[in-house]
Amino acid sequence: MNKTYQKKHQLWLEILFASFAIEDEHIKSRLYDFSQIAFRHMKWLGEEILATGDDYNYDRDMMLYKRITVFEVIEALKQCVNEIQTFYPQNTLGERIKTDDIYLLEYLQEVLQETANNKEITAFNMQRRWEDLPQDQIDALTLFLFDESYKEYELILIYAYMQARTKNLLHYNVFQDLVDESHFHLKSFGNMMAKLGILALPRELHEMTYIVKDLDQFLVDGIAEEEAAKEMCKELSDAITDEKLSKFFDFINYQESYHINLMQKLL
Amino acid sequence: MYKDVKMPKGMNPEVLEHLMNPKNYGKLEDDNGIGVALDEKTKEYVIFYILLNDEILQDVSFATNGCQDTVVIGSMFSEMIKNNDINYAKKSIEKMHAKLGEMTPQQKICAELVFTAFIAALKNHDNRKEGIDEELHLLKMKESCEATNMETSHE
Numbered sequence: 001m002n003k004t005y006q007k008k009h010q011l012w013l014e015i016l017f018a019s020f021a022i023e024d025e026h027i028k029s030r031l032y033d034f035s036q037i038a039f040r041h042m043k044w045l046g047e048e049i050l051a052t053g054d055d056y057n058y059d060r061d062m063m064l065y066k067r068i069t070v071f072e073v074i075e076a077l078k079q080c081v082n083e084i085q086t087f088y089p090q091n092t093l094g095e096r097i098k099t100d101d102i103y104l105l106e107y108l109q110e111v112l113q114e115t116a117n118n119k120e121i122t123a124f125n126m127q128r129r130w131e132d133l134p135q136d137q138i139d140a141l142t143l144f145l146f147d148e149s150y151k152e153y154e155l156i157l158i159y160a161y162m163q164a165r166t167k168n169l170l171h172y173n174v175f176q177d178l179v180d181e182s183h184f185h186l187k188s189f190g191n192m193m194a195k196l197g198i199l200a201l202p203r204e205l206h207e208m209t210y211i212v213k214d215l216d217q218f219l220v221d222g223i224a225e226e227e228a229a230k231e232m233c234k235e236l237s238d239a240i241t242d243e244k245l246s247k248f249f250d251f252i253n254y255q256e257s258y259h260i261n262l263m264q265k266l267l
Numbered sequence: 268m269y270k271d272v273k274m275p276k277g278m279n280p281e282v283l284e285h286l287m288n289p290k291n292y293g294k295l296e297d298d299n300g301i302g303v304a305l306d307e308k309t310k311e312y313v314i315f316y317i318l319l320n321d322e323i324l325q326d327v328s329f330a331t332n333g334c335q336d337t338v339v340i341g342s343m344f345s346e347m348i349k350n351n352d353i354n355y356a357k358k359s360i361e362k363m364h365a366k367l368g369e370m371t372p373q374q375k376i377c378a379e380l381v382f383t384a385f386i387a388a389l390k391n392h393d394n395r396k397e398g399i400d401e402e403l404h405l406l407k408m409k410e411s412c413e414a415t416n417m418e419t420s421h422e
Contacts, residue, residue, distance in 0.1 A: 146335045200287035206330040
């Protein structure tokens with residue numbers, strides 16, 4: 001079952017990053033919804049694995065290829081969805097996941113039937129242009145996005161891992177809030193990376209990162225990290241001359257403040 | 268790949284390629300040495316895997332929960348030492364210092380985390396050869412993060 005979990009984890013990322021890579025807002029939004037469904041599949045598969053006394057991990061074996069057209073992205077995604085079908089369990093959950101995937105495949109086929117959808121993908125061209133933003137600010141933004149997209153991915157997986165193992169309802173709910181918040185941040189940063197032409201997968205998590213032995217210590221460290229992230233957002237917001245972008249980082253900064261409150265509830 | 272990309276001024280295309288696609292990242296299944304460098308204050312770590320046969324580093328990999336500087340340095344360093352001998356690898360630490368040029372104190376800490384994890388992996392390899400039961404070798408960084416200021420422990 002761990003193999004199924006790993007495949008689902010990879011499919012979640014494949015759909016999510018296809019959504020980031022494609023500029024068309026309608027296709028982007030539909031794929032993002034499908035990615036969220038795939039994430040829930042992953043969560044439910046994880047719960048089934050734990051219920052049988054088994055375990056899963058976050059190992060991955062995948063690459064994000066630098067594709068240059070929408071159809072290349074969609075064709076690759078279709079292949080991933082088809083490949084996973086034989087891995088699903090023969091039970092109610094397996095059937096539910098398969099029907100979701102069939103619907104996704106139908107949607108992907110619809111996209112492929114409309115040649116006007118086959119636009120160029122610029123998410124991997126490494127050009128790093130952002131309206132009138134000067135180069136030093138683009139450099140700062142680039143580093144911020146690499147750091148923080150990894151961090152949000154890391155937080156989603158760590159909180160999901162702990163949520164799956166807690167028996168405490170308060171903890172369960174707070175972990176869910178934190179996962180939801182990080183999904184939004186990852187979506188925002190992933191789309192910004194694509195706009196800059198530097199879209200890349202976050203690094204794989206090592207078990208030293210997500211197997212938390214001391215929750216209190218993890219939270220104390222996590223709060224310190226959130227404080228640091230807030231500071232980074234503030235520095236970036238102050239340094240960036242683009243008003244819209246600056247406001248966005250202020251907005252993220254205030255969200256980080258509330259994450260600290262949420263984490264304090266767990267202490 | 269990055270050689271063909273015309274980059275705007277400011278960020279080296281080689282660095283960007285390492286950021287987008289870190290080399291030798293992840294676990295090594297058939298390793299014979301694992302080292303960890305841990306910054307206890309920040310909880311940042313680098314874990315370094317080696318497959319060392321007849322003094323040649325046939326394969327290497329690393330993973331970290333650290334910042335992008337750590338990733339770039341780990342990616343560059345692992346590429347430099349892979350398929351080379353131990354002496355070359357040890358000298359590569361000096362070469363990396365030269366390649367990286369002037370670094371901020373934070374970047375120095377990141378670089379030392381990578382190099383220290385590699386040294387710990389070599390130590391673990393030696394310990395295993397001597398019959399010591401040690402899954403990995405851990406080196407805790409001190410605030411200065413200098414290779415000479417380390418506390419060691421076995422796990």
